[in-house]
Amino acid sequence: MVSLILVLTLSVNAEETTVQPAPAPTLQEKQYRQALYFYFAGDYASALRQVSLNRKKSKSSSAKSNLFEAGLQVSVGLHQQATETLEGFEASLSSALKPTKSSQQSSNTSPQELLLIAQLQLAEQQFLQGSITTARQTLEKINRVPETYQDQYTVLSQLVYWPDSPKEKALGTLGSSGSNNGPTSSDTSQTQPLTRAYIQLNQALLDIEQTRYEQAEALLTPLKTNRWQAIAPSFWQTLFNPFNNSGIELAPNQADFDQYQAVQDYARLLLAQMYVKQNDYTAAYHELKDFPKASPYSEAALFLFAYAAQKSKQFDTSLKLLEVVKNTYPQSHLGWQAALLKAMQIEDQISFQQAMSSYLQAELFFTEQEQSLKHFHAEFKAVSNPLEFAPQPSIAKPNVQSQFAAYEQEQTTRAWSANNTPLVLGEQTRYQTQSQWLRKALNDASLQENYKNLAELDALAKHLQTLKQQSQWLNHTIALNQQRQAQVLTRRTQVDYQQQYIRLHSDTQELAKKIEEAKRNQNGQAFATLDELRQLQKIQINEQRLENLKKHRNIEEYQHRLSRLKSVLQWKMQTELPQRLWQHQKQLKQLNAVLSQLQAQNLRLDDIATSPERLTQFQVRQQHSEQSIDDTLMRIAKLRVQTAQQIHQQVAKFVQTEQSTLAQLLLTTRHKMASALEQMSLSQTQPVGRLDGGTL
Structure with missing residues (x-):
């Protein structure tokens, strides 16, 4: 969504970079540029408010402002409103393009290109909201896709049609006004390598599932060895950067490097999984032996590495790795499987007596996890507000951020009037908690979304409480003015x-x-x-x-x-x-x-x-406003109770699933223990060591 906004911004402002003298911008254009300033400064809420204010002042809205507003609504978490904005814009623009060919516009972005951007954004929103069928129908409306938008369309198609192959669209131009193929500057091309890497990862994953291993290996091998250059700031980011001439050196953007590293790590993990599927455990072992520890896929890579070491007869390494997996991830399914897999390896490779000890340790480990899970569920049910359950304490910002404190305060003061309180919604970060079980449960997207909605409801309720206090203050001011008016009228009758x-x-x-x-x-x-x-x-x-x-x-x-x-x-x-x-x-x-x-x-x-x-009219209007705030607060309170109940139900379902998994592992462990005891009773006359394998 952000890349599409940037493409649109570059396209609609491309004529401003020419050397030819341009006419003086209108007031509406200046207001739109003010919204762009907030966007490039990272203040999406202020940018959205500026766009809405521009529409109210001008009593009209342009195509680019509608698309810009939809993208900003996504940035602050208003996905439903963004979908409604895009649906209305897509319908109006489609009907406008049907009867006649659009006339030449002042912007370099043609109506067909604006329609394509709207359809891509709408399909993305529908996919994020779980409307897969509707997203497919939206993508099917697209006839031709220029090369500029081919990567965005391919990624969306892969996600929407998964696990089926996406439908390819013919490359072509859009419209006749301005640049047909959209912007071709380096500002947009810098985002293509990462997007194409995602396309290759998705295609490789689909090839692995369909046992097309050679095609998958051909896609993954270049990804794991590719080296990307750091992305330089674009012209527009430099232009709208408030610190570009202040002499302050900004820290490099580490998020881009993290994404590139994650792509490489995931490519290596997929290669190892493919080798395991082909029973080539040695190749999987060598692929993962130098896997980075700080990777987000380290848990799966560590377990797969231990399994590959076991199958490659690296028994000593395998036992140590399985113990590390068990101790590092005690609440993970992979950690539980590692405990059982370790005991089974000892039974196969060492002796039944040591296997019995390992099985007993695994049984105790599973029992402790059951008790811990039961204790977690009891504590969670006792808390009515899920946000208050074991929250992660906030970490102070580094001192390097203090040099921007004055600027941030200035921007906040300029963005909000004295009678308004900023409302920040749509934080994309996960809810941080100290509870390991809740952290695991939050891997569920629906539960994480409910936590996000709960936090936003609290922020909205707090904002409305502030508005209510301001409304009460206004009512008090109106009452004082009424008293003053009565005194003035009384004095007027006394003095000629x-x-x-x-x-x-x-x-x-x-x-x-x-x-x-x-x-x-x-x-x-x-x-x-x-x-x-x-x-x-x-x-x-x-x-x-x-x-x-x-x-x-x-x-x-x-x-x-x-x-x-x-x-x-x-x-x-x-x-x-x-x-x-x-x-x-x-x-x-x-x-x-x-x-x-x-x-x-x-x-x-x-x-x-x-x-x-x-004053009586003002008072009545203010009372209606205060009543509306009270009604909204009441609805928010009801919605918050419903959301909290959904969270408790989802956590209860998660606990039930985890308990079922632990019970199954306990049952399997006890069956293995019984089998080991039976084997020990049958081999009392045999040596302690195994006949088919020596000790490590």
């Missing part, structure tokens, strides 16, 4: 804001008129202070008194003094006129601002008074 506005408006007009007259007449007395006005009034009163005394006394000197005082006062007011004019203009400007604020506040109060039902 309209009268205040009228009075302030009148004062503003008077001040403006006063300023205008002062500017026109240049009269300094217009802005006289109270003290100056009192002094002018006193001068006027004194002038009137002097005028009355003029007939009786000589008051010329007093008139000159009063005139000088009045002149000084007028001169001062006239000198300070510009400064006082500026101050009053500033005051007028402030009054106008206050008047505007008062008017806006009055309009706001009018709006609050005339629409008190808005």
Whole structure:
């Protein structure tokens, strides 16, 4: 699925790598590139959320965004939603291609190629969900497969049609727009060797089952000796890598090397199994003698190596290897078979007395495993939450990761708003447990899937609890706003804001008129202070008194003094006129601002008074949302109980199967012990050693 997304991404963006000037990208294209950034940064949840947000904003969706969304849904574990997305896209695109030939598109990816990608992804999802018949029907709709997608189609066909041979499709081109054969850059060709190795392994396994050993050996021999080069980062990974220019050296990708090593190990294991089927035990022994210890197939390889050593008459090596298998894998079927096989070899090669001791040890070993299994089942039944049974403690990350902590925190902050909690689903890792029995039971894909679903249900419930807390906080905020609204309306009835506005408006007009007259007449007395006005009034009163005394006394000197005082006062007011004019203009400007604020506040109060039902609508909607969250939590709780019950039933079935296997091994061991006792009684006159073989 990831390789198909990368192929699509390279194809739809191929025109951007040309040297010709391209038109400026639209807003929708920029939003799509933002989703691509999250994808190449490994944040699939943010990329999926960005694609969904883009569709809501643009009210439409393109073909490439639909395919991209389906791939992202797979990455986060939403397989059912991905299937529905692909089915709808495949149906719409198929109907669109039937009537007329598609017109030229701006993208280098033709509609036929998009349809092929959708069909391949849909078949993969149907296979992963167990719908084998539906997956076959989807693959049968494909008529031609270009070379670019031949490997993906072959792998899917092998898995879907197993153990039958897959149906081959003719190679051909798709459509006429853009590049017919899809991208041919080294970015996609780097994934082909590993994919073709899987194809060869599947074909070799089918040849072995159908006894075509020569064809199987011809396929497996090159795989076990092949050496792959390390895959260099692609152009797009370098482009979207946030650390490409930061001077930080990233650790090499060990996962690719592990996959290549696993392919080599599995090829060697299949070769050894093929040699054993052909009774060529010496070849199987030499094939496995230097098998790596850290391989995921080391258990099967070690047992097969011990069996091949026994059949090759490497008896001493065989006994030691069987003991190692028994002690290393005590809960494994191969470990149980190794215990019994060791006792049978001692009976054949050494003596009946030592065989009896070995059989008794095997019987005790099987009995201990039965008791351990019974104890495990009792403890598991006592735990209601399967996730709480013997979990593996989390291991701290290496210190080398600390240099990326700031960047990860920044990305998390940018990806999620303050009112949202990240929801991470679809973890592809297995549930880790300390219990060996549960670890063995988790080899069942359905049980592992149920554990994964249980963990996702817990994560979803936790996320919904956070949303519920936020909803309750919003309800509290709405209630406070309703109280504040009631207080504002009460205060509005007590204070006449309209009268205040009228009075302030009148004062503003008077001040403006006063300023205008002062500017026109240049009269300094217009802005006289109270003290100056009192002094002018006193001068006027004194002038009137002097005028009355003029007939009786000589008051010329007093008139000159009063005139000088009045002149000084007028001169001062006239000198300070510009400064006082500026101050009053500033005051007028402030009054106008206050008047505007008062008017806006009055309009706001009018709006609050005339629409008190808005907060009520918000409250009702929030209550409905909270009720929906409660209903979802209730459904999750019921589904969680059902999933936990299924897990307990599957574990009980696993325990029953293991107990049946141990009981059969115990019965076989006791039959062998009885047979050895009978042989000992018949050979009392014979030497202790075997007649047909010496001691080791």
